[in-house]
Amino acid sequence: MRILVTGGAGFIASAIARAYLDLGHEVTILDDLSHGKRERVPAGARFLHMELLDPELEQVFAESAFDLVNHHAAHVSVRESVLDPEQDARVNVLGSLNIFRLAAAHRVPRVIYAASVAGYGEPQELPVTTEHPLRPMSPYGISKAAAEQYGFFYAQTAGLRFIALRYANVYGPNAEVEGEAGVVTIFVNKLSQGQAPTIFGDGEQTRDFVNVQDVVRANVLALEYQGSECFNISTCTEITVNQLFALMKELSGFPDEALYAPELPGEIRRIYLDNSKAKRLLGWHPTVALREGLAQVVQLAPKPIQSSH
Ligand SMILES: NC(=O)c1ccc[n+]([C@@H]2O[C@H](COP(=O)([O-])OP(=O)(O)OC[C@H]3O[C@@H](n4cnc5c(N)ncnc54)[C@H](O)[C@@H]3O)[C@@H](O)[C@H]2O)c1
Known part of the structure; x- marks a missing residue:
């Protein structure tokens, strides 16, 4: 074609x-x-x-x-x-x-x-x-x-x-911070620099990471x-931002907890999408488990530049 x-x-x-x-x-x-x-x-x-x-x-x-x-x-x-x-x-x-x-x-x-x-x-x-x-x-x-x-x-x-x-929310290695799964990229950028990321609100808001x-x-x-x-x-699976952080913390070996800041206005509280129509009519289903996909993101994250001093 x-x-x-x-x-x-x-x-x-x-x-x-x-x-x-x-x-x-x-x-x-x-x-x-x-x-x-x-x-x-x-x-x-x-x-x-x-x-x-x-x-x-x-x-x-x-x-x-x-x-x-x-x-x-x-x-x-x-x-x-x-x-x-x-x-x-x-x-x-x-x-x-x-x-x-x-x-x-x-x-x-x-x-x-x-x-x-x-x-x-x-x-x-x-x-x-x-x-x-x-x-x-x-x-x-x-x-x-x-x-x-x-x-x-x-x-x-x-x-x-x-x-x-x-x-x-589409995530993967080298995704942009501005995208709908920007939180994954923001977290990995921080973790790979040994810094704690900030979670806005209580972290119990949910997303569907595909x-x-x-x-x-x-x-x-x-x-x-x-x-x-x-x-x-979508994966039709609801993941809290706290769960996402816990997984990424474990996969990257980061020792500290996240920081918390006030909730951002206009944020959606809970969302995940039914994917049964795509399964039925396209023969599609998600194959990459979140842990596996995040492990790849963590592994391929740009490493901080080491000082020669
Ligand atoms: N990333 C997500 O989680 C997500 C979720 C839902 C939908 N989408 C949709 O998927 C698509 C791709 O998103 P992405 O995350 O890869 O973003 P991206 O910014 O990496 O890709 C968008 C591309 O469009 C180009 N572009 C922007 N304006 C243009 C213009 N006026 N003319 C020509 N090119 C232009 C940009 O240069 C860029 O390369 C978008 O339509 C986005 O709305 C993304």
């Missing part, structure tokens, strides 16, 4: 692009490197250093005859989305809309979209199924959910098949899915 991967210089989509290349697909990566890194673009991929709203994209779509677009490029910081919601919406809403519009206009048969747990907001019921209302609590959550709706609009009106993969390798597998399985659908890509 000829596949366009947007955001392929980033944490998640660079790993997806590598998996697609390994399967023999022809991969084009589009990334403006605003947050991604050029060295993450896998060898063998064509690289377009472009922005989602670049007018020249029309020509790229006209010439490339893509069989599938995998759209991961986004503004990913919840914190920055609160400070500058317009910039967040420009990238995540207008940028995504442009990609979906071009895909529809150039008869790309299928689009896979990286949707987010942030679209749900504070859950009314646990675990959260894909039927749960979308009541996002941040501009980032709003923009991610809005883009998903535009995708389904084109699925209804232009005949493209649209698959939204709503990720829980390993990036499992997210990649979902994107591989989605290549074969013939319908338009949204799926939760």
